[in-house]
Amino acid sequence: MARPREQxxxxxxxxxxxxxxxxRKWIAMVVFIAAFAxxxxxxxxxxxxxxxxxxxxxxxxQVSEAFVRPSVTAELETRIQAIHKEVMSRARLAEVIxxxxxxxxxxxxVPIDGIVExxxxxxxxxxxxxxxxxxxxxxxxFTLSYSGRDPVTVADVANMLTQFHVNENSKTRERQAVRTxxxxxxxxxxxxxxxxxxxxxxxxxxxxxxxxxxxxxxxNLAALNRFNxxxxxxxxxxxxxxxxxxxxxxxxxxxxxxxxxPRQSEDTPAAQLAKLKEQLSDLRTRFSEQYPDVxxxxxxxxxxxxxxxxGTTGPAKPVAEDPTARITEQALGAVETQLQxxxxxxxxxxxxxxxxxxxxxxxxxxxxxxxxxxxxSDASKERYETLTKRYEEAQLTENMEQGQNxxxxxxxxxxxxxxxxxxxxxxxxxxxxxxxxxxxxxxxxVAAEKLDTTFHTVEDLRAFARVQPxxxxxxxxxxxxxxxxxxxxxxxxxxxxxxxxxxxVGARYVGEGNEQIVMMTARGRG
Numbered sequence: 082m083a084r085p086r087e088q089x090x091x092x093x094x095x096x097x098x099x100x101x102x103x104x105r106k107w108i109a110m111v112v113f114i115a116a117f118a119x120x121x122x123x124x125x126x127x128x129x130x131x132x133x134x135x136x137x138x139x140x141x142x143q144v145s146e147a148f149v150r151p152s153v154t155a156e157l158e159t160r161i162q163a164i165h166k167e168v169m170s171r172a173r174l175a176e177v178i179x180x181x182x183x184x185x186x187x188x189x190x191v192p193i194d195g196i197v198e199x200x201x202x203x204x205x206x207x208x209x210x211x212x213x214x215x216x217x218x219x220x221x222x223f224t225l226s227y228s229g230r231d232p233v234t235v236a237d238v239a240n241m242l243t244q245f246h247v248n249e250n251s252k253t254r255e256r257q258a259v260r261t262x263x264x265x266x267x268x269x270x271x272x273x274x275x276x277x278x279x280x281x282x283x284x285x286x287x288x289x290x291x292x293x294x295x296x297x298x299x300x301n302l303a304a305l306n307r308f309n310x311x312x313x314x315x316x317x318x319x320x321x322x323x324x325x326x327x328x329x330x331x332x333x334x335x336x337x338x339x340x341x342x343p344r345q346s347e348d349t350p351a352a353q354l355a356k357l358k359e360q361l362s363d364l365r366t367r368f369s370e371q372y373p374d375v376x377x378x379x380x381x382x383x384x385x386x387x388x389x390x391x392g393t394t395g396p397a398k399p400v401a402e403d404p405t406a407r408i409t410e411q412a413l414g415a416v417e418t419q420l421q422x423x424x425x426x427x428x429x430x431x432x433x434x435x436x437x438x439x440x441x442x443x444x445x446x447x448x449x450x451x452x453x454x455x456x457x458s459d460a461s462k463e464r465y466e467t468l469t470k471r472y473e474e475a476q477l478t479e480n481m482e483q484g485q486n487x488x489x490x491x492x493x494x495x496x497x498x499x500x501x502x503x504x505x506x507x508x509x510x511x512x513x514x515x516x517x518x519x520x521x522x523x524x525x526x527v528a529a530e531k532l533d534t535t536f537h538t539v540e541d542l543r544a545f546a547r548v549q550p551x552x553x554x555x556x557x558x559x560x561x562x563x564x565x566x567x568x569x570x571x572x573x574x575x576x577x578x579x580x581x582x583x584x585x586v587g588a589r590y591v592g593e594g595n596e597q598i599v600m601m602t603a604r605g606r607g
Contacts, residue, residue, distance in 0.1 A: 105526040111577050113522040115584050120514025122585040124507045126592030130599045131232040132503040133239040133496035137246065138222045140491050158208065161223060161246075164253065165206055168245045171197050177241060181234060203228045204242065222493065232498035239496035247490040254489075262475040269468045276461040283454045293440045295448040305437040311374065312430045319423045322416050329413040333406065353415060354385040377426055384418045505599040 102109075139157065167173070174197045178184065184196050191199075205226040225243050229235040287294060292301065361378040368375055558566065592598065 101526065101530060105529050108529055109522040109526050112525040113518045115577075115581055116518035116521045117514055118581055119584040119588040120517065121511060122588035123592040123598070124505065124510040124514070126589040127505045127507070127510075127599050128230055128593070129502035130228050130230060130504040131235045131499045132226055132228045133232070133236040133499060134224055134226040134494075135239050135243040135492060135496045136222060136224050136494040137243055137490045138493045140489050160250070160253070161208065164246055164249045167249055168242060169201055169204065173245065174200050177238065181237060181241075183229070183234070183238070227496075228503070232500075236496040236498045240492075243492055243496070247492065250490050258475065262472065265468060265472040265475050269465070269472050272461060272465045272468055276458065276465050279454065279458040279461055283451070283458060286451065286454060290443070290447050293443040293447045295444055295451065298441060298444045301437050301440045301444075305434060305441065308430055308434050308437065312427065312434065314374070315377075315423055315427050315430060319420060319427070322420045322423060326413060326416045326420065329409055329416060332409050333413070353412070354382060357382050357385065377422070380422055381419055384422065385415050 171194065175193055178193075178196060178200060184191075184199060187196050187199065205224075205228075207224050209222040209224065223246075225239060225246070227235055227239040227242065229238065291297075357378055361375065361382060364372065364375050364378065370376075
C-alpha cells in the first residue's frame with residue numbers, strides 16, 4: 082500500500098536515519114564494496130609509468146662577437162624550436178622506436194604513423210629562461226622528458242633524444258657556417274673575375290689611347306710647344322734659303338756680278354758646309370743626337386758633302402768655262418736640296434703638331450671614358466675588399482664551429498632510471514574511489530527509499546488510514562515461506578558475489594595497459 086505524501090514530507094531525524102540504515106544497510110554495503118572493489122582493482126591493474134628528464138644548458142660563444150661575427154644569426158628560441166621539430170620528425174622517431182624496440186604491444190596493430198604520434202605525446206619539451214630588463218625571458222636551458230613503462234628504456238630514450246638535439250645544433254651551425262663560407266667564396270670568385278676583366282679593359286684602353294690620356298696632357302702640350310718652335314725655325318730657315326736661292330739665281334742671270342769675290346766665298350757649297358758643321362757642333366753641346374734640329378742639320382750636311390765631292394771629283398770642264406758660274410750653279414743646287422729638305426721637315430712637323438693637337442683635344446673625352454672605367458673598377462674593388470673581409474670572418478667562424486668554440490648545447494643533468502613510477506597515483510585514485518563509493522552507496526539508499534511504497538511503522542499506517550489501530554500482530558512465516566526466503570537470500574548473495582567478481586575482473590581488464598587513465602591520475606596528483 083502506498084504511503085501518503087504527508088509521510089514522505091515528514092521531517093528527517095536521527096531516528097529516521099537509524100531506521101533507514103537498519104532497513105538499507107545491506108544495499109549500502111553491497112554498493113560501497115562493489116564500487117570500491119572496482120576502483121581498487123582498477124588501481125592495482127594500472128601499469129606503472131616512469132618519467133626521465135634531461136636538462137640541457139645553452140653555453141654562449143666563448144669568443145666575443147666583437148672579434149668574430151657568428152654565422153648563425155637567428156633567435157635562439159627559434160633555432161631550438163626548429164631543431165626540436167627536426168628531432169621529432171617521423172623518420173627520426175621511427176629510427177628510435179626500431180632501435181630501442183619501443184611500444185612492442187602496438188607493433189603490427191597500429192601503423193607506424195600512429196606509434197610515432199604516440200611517442201610524440203609521451204615527449205615533453207620546455208624552455209627555461211631568465212627575465213631581462215626588456216621584459217623578455219632570455220633562454221638559457223631547456224628540458225626534455227619522456228614517459229614509459231620501463232625506467233631504463235625511458236632514461237635511454239630521453240638521453241638519446243637529448244643527444245640528437247645537441248648533435249643537430251652542432252651540425253646545423255657547422256653546416257650554415259660552411260654554406261656561408263662557400264657562398265662568400267663563390268661571390269668573391271665572381272667579383273675577382275669582374276675586377277680582372279675591368280682592369281684588363283682599363284689596361285687595353287690606356288694602351289689603345291696612349292698619348293691621349295689625361296695625365297699625358299702636360300707632356301703633349303710641352304711637345305706641342307717644342308714642335309711649334311721647330312716649325313717656326315723651319316720657316317725661318319726656308320726664308321733664308323729662298324733668299325739665298327734668289328741671290329744665286331740673280332747672279333746667274335747677271336754674269337757681271339759673278340766676279341765679286343766676297344759674295345762668292347759666302348755662297349759656295351764649301352762655305353755653307355762649314356757653316357752647317359759649325360751649327361751642328363753648337364747644337365750637339367746642348368742637345369742629344371735625337372734632337373730634331375740635329376737630325377735636320379746632319380741631313381743637310383750629308384747632301385752638301387755630296388755636292389762638294391761631286392764638284393771636286395767631277396769630269397774636267399773645258400778651259401773656257403767660267404769656274405765661278407759653275408760654283409754658283411752648284412750652290413744653287415745645294416740650296417734647292419736644302420729647301421726640299423726643309424719643306425719635307427715642315428710637312429712632318431705639321432703632321433706631328435696635328436697629331437699632338439688631336440691628343441690634347443681628345444684628352445677630356447678619354448678622361449671621361451677612363452673615369453667611367455675607374456668608377457666601375459673602384460666599385461668592384463671595394464666590393465672585392467668587403468667580400469674578402471667577410472670571407473675571412475666566415476673562415477674563422479667555420480674554424481670556431483669545428484672547434485666547438487661557439488654557442489653550443491651541453492647536457493647539464495642527464496636522465497637516469499627512476500626508482501619509483503611517477504604514475505599512476507594509486508593513493509589519490511583509492512581516495513577518490515572511496516568517496517565515490519560512499520556517494521554511490523548513499524544514492525542507492527535514497528533511491529531504494531524513494532522506490533519503496535510499503536509501511537514500516539504504525540505511525541505510517543495511522544497517518545495514511547486515519548484510523549486508530551487496535552493491535553500489532555507480528556508476521557509468522559510458514560515453513561514454505563522460510564525456505565523461499567532462504568533461497569532468495571542465497572540467490573541474492575550469489576548474484577552479489579558474481580557481480581563483485583565481474584566488477585573486479587572488468588576493472589582489471591580496463592586498467593591493464595591503459596596509460597590514458599594513468600596520465601589522468603598523474604595530472605590529478607600534480
